[in-house]
Amino acid sequence: MMRKIKGCGNELCEAHKKKLTFKESETFCSKCGKTLVGVCKDCYTQLSADADKLCVRCHAKHEDRKDKAMKFAAGFGTGALAFGGVLLKYGSKTFAVVKKIKF
Ligand SMILES: [Zn+2]
Numbered sequence: 288m289m290r291k292i293k294g295c296g297n298e299l300c301e302a303h304k305k306k307l308t309f310k311e312s313e314t315f316c317s318k319c320g321k322t323l324v325g326v327c328k329d330c331y332t333q334l335s336a337d338a339d340k341l342c343v344r345c346h347a348k349h350e351d352r353k354d355k356a357m358k359f360a361a362g363f364g365t366g367a368l369a370f371g372g373v374l375l376k377y378g379s380k381t382f383a384v385v386k387k388i389k390f
């Protein structure tokens with residue numbers, strides 16, 4: 288279950304400035320007493336009531352990262368094979384270079 292992150296929407300409030308977050312069970316800001324709003328977990332942007340805990344922008348960012356990780360995992364098999372082939376071909380040379388750098 289997605290837990291909402293709450294924050295203070297009052298721009299003049301200390302809680303807002305410090306990007307303090309509150310529990311979902313809390314209704315009012317402990318600093319200024321205003322009604323808390325749902326905020327983005329990452330950037331503290333005020334969210335609409337039906338949004339989850341990330342704003343559209345951060346959500347896209349997270350999805351993007353996931354996507355790249357998946358692609359990386361999928362491409363890793365063939366990538367490792369190609370890399371292995373290169374190592375076999377230039378194995379001795381590569382190790383010589385590595386030695387030079389290391390010592
Ligand atoms: Zn406040």
Ligand SMILES: [Zn+2]
Pocket residue numbers: 327328329330331332341342343344345346
């Ligand atoms: Zn955000």
